[in-house]
Amino acid sequence: MPRARVVLDDLRSVLHLDPPLRGGxxxxxxYGIVTNLIGRHRRSEIRLYRALSRSVTRDDSGNHADRVADQVTVSS
Structure with missing residues (x-):
């Protein structure tokens, strides 16, 4: 179930149980729920980009043909 649907269902149940929440x-x-979701998404995205930056190694030695030949040799 998408998060938006969960939030709407929660809001409906809270409004049904607690009528004073119908105001501001x-x-x-x-806003509190959305702020938490955005913060969680942001932290998750930062973790992803940090992991990607650690996993990517750039080998600038040699040219493209040499790298392709090395990969073919390794896979054979």
């Missing part, structure tokens, strides 16, 4: 408190509650 519901907006603050939603």
């Amino acid at each position: 408190q519901a907006r603050a509650w939603l």
